Structure formats: C-alpha cells, structure tokens
Amino acid sequence: RKEVEQDPGPFNVPEGATVAFNCTYSNSASQSFFWYRQDCRKEPKLLMSVYSSGNEDGRFTAQLNRASQYISLLIRDSKLSDSATYLCVVNIGWGGKLIFGQGTELSVKP
Amino acid sequence: EAQVTQNPRYLITVTGKKLTVTCSQNMNHEYMSWYRQDPGLGLRQIYYSMNVEVTDKGDVPEGYKVSRKEKRNFPLILESPSPNQTSLYFCASRPDRTGADTEAFFGQGTRLTVV
Numbered sequence: 001r002k003e004v005e006q007d008p009g010p011f012n013v014p015e016g017a018t019v020a021f022n023c024t025y026s027n028s029a030s031q032s033f034f035w036y037r038q039d040c041r042k043e044p045k046l047l048m049s050v051y052s053s054g055n056e057d058g059r060f061t062a063q064l065n066r067a068s069q070y071i072s073l074l075i076r077d078s079k080l081s082d083s084a085t086y087l088c089v090v091n092i093g094w095g096g097k098l099i100f101g102q103g104t105e106l107s108v109k110p
Numbered sequence: 111e112a113q114v115t116q117n118p119r120y121l122i123t124v125t126g127k128k129l130t131v132t133c134s135q136n137m138n139h140e141y142m143s144w145y146r147q148d149p150g151l152g153l154r155q156i157y158y159s160m161n162v163e164v165t166d167k168g169d170v171p172e173g174y175k176v177s178r179k180e181k182r183n184f185p186l187i188l189e190s191p192s193p194n195q196t197s198l199y200f201c202a203s204r205p206d207r208t209g210a211d212t213e214a215f216f217g218q219g220t221r222l223t224v225v
Contacts, residue, residue, distance in 0.1 A: 008150075034213075043200060043216035044153070087152070096141045096160070096204055097168075098214060102152035 003027055006088050006101035014109055017078045021104045023071040023088030033064055035073050036087040038103065044087055078108045112137045116201050116217035123191055123224055131186045131220050133201030141204040142184040143168065144176065146197040153200065159184055191224040
C-alpha cells in the first residue's frame with residue numbers, strides 16, 4: 001500500500017464548478033500536511049498547508065482528519081487557470097522527509 | 111530572488127557515461143533533497159542532506175551519489191547511468207529538518223533521458 005494515496009483522475013469540470021480531492025495517508029507518525037500544485041511537469045509549488053482545524057485561502061479549503069488519516073482539498077468556483085495536478089504531501093516525523101501522493105489531475109473547461 | 115537552480119534542464123546521454131546534475135539554493139536552507147518523478151509513481155526521494163557533510167539515502171538511492179560540501183550546493187551524480195534512470199528530477203530545499211511545517215522550494219527540474 002502506498003504511504004500517500006490519491007485518486008489520479010483526471011477530473012474534468014466546467015468553469016465555476018466545485019471540485020473536491022481526497023487523499024489518505026498510512027503513517028500515523030505524519031506530522032504535517034500540504035497540498036502542492038504542479039503545472040505540466042514543472043516544479044511543484046506550495047498551494048497551502050493543511051491544519052487540523054481546517055483552513056481556507058480564497059476559493060481553496062483544506063481539511064485534515066487525523067483519526068481517519070484523511071486530507072481533502074475543495075476548490076470552489078473553478079477557473080481555467082486551476083487546471084493542474086494537485087499533489088497531496090505528508091511530512092513524516094520531524095526529520096523533514098516529504099512523502100508525495102501521485103497527484104490528482106484537474107482540467108477545467110470553458 | 112529566493113530560488114533553487116538546477117542545471118541542466120534537459121539532458122540526453124548514453125548508458126554508462128557519468129553525469130552530474132547541479133543544484134544550488136540561495137536561501138541558506140539546511141535541508142536539501144533530490145527527487146525523481148515517474149508517471150504513476152509520484153515524486154520519490156533519492157537522497158537528502160540535513161546539513162553540510164551530512165547526507166543519507168532516501169527511498170530510491172541505487173545508482174546515485176550526492177555530496178554536500180557547501181550549504182548552498184547539492185549535486186546529484188550518476189556514475190554509470192542506465193535507461194531506467196530516465197526520469198524527471200527535482201532538487202528541493204527547506205529551512206531545516208525540524209521545520210516540519212515549512213515549505214519546500216523546488217528547482218525547475220531536469221529531464222534526463224538515458225539511451
């Protein structure tokens with residue numbers, strides 16, 4: 001079983017749609033959680049960190065459920081520019097090691 | 111501008127010909143690492159370094175070497191490349207290994223093809 005699992009998609013949605021991505025992790029020693037965005041095989045860039053209380057950044061909302069070892073990302077009012085691959089990332093322990101999910105591809109259509 | 115710089119961006123080489131991919135960061139970060147990205151497998155860590163002269167294996171270290179003689183540089187060395195090392199490679203840095211909540215900054219990637 002992979003340490004971080006995501007539905008690879010692709011998710012094809014119209015502009016303005018709301019889309020949700022899910023991610024599960026298997027290592028209970030995981031300390032911190034992130035969503036990164038990767039455009040067309042370019043370098044990943046941090047979209048947002050994920051906190052237990054849930055957090056929001058504009059149209060993006062991230063949630064963490066430690067008991068279920070589950071992370072989610074909700075994108076509201078999708079834009080064409082949101083088309084990308086979204087990577088669920090987990091930091092294992094305090095050693096700085098990041099474990100990446102394989103990514104979920106999103107395509108927003110006009 | 112804070113950045114991680116990798117070179118070269120693209121490289122086609124032949125089996126067995128030693129190569130080095132350079133990585134340099136200007137943020138005074140302690141923690142640096144190398145990843146490879148393959149379709150369906152996501153990013154996998156090759157090697158990492160927690161500080162100067164401190165390196166350790168990641169999940170897929172076979173066929174690779176690294177060194178950390180200076181804080182800013184973390185080159186990836188393929189002594190005898192093979193076709194199964196054809197991949198997209200990323201260098202990344204973070205402020206320090208204990209900063210579990212800190213952002214990782216990535217280089218622009220090196221697309222390597224070994225024929």
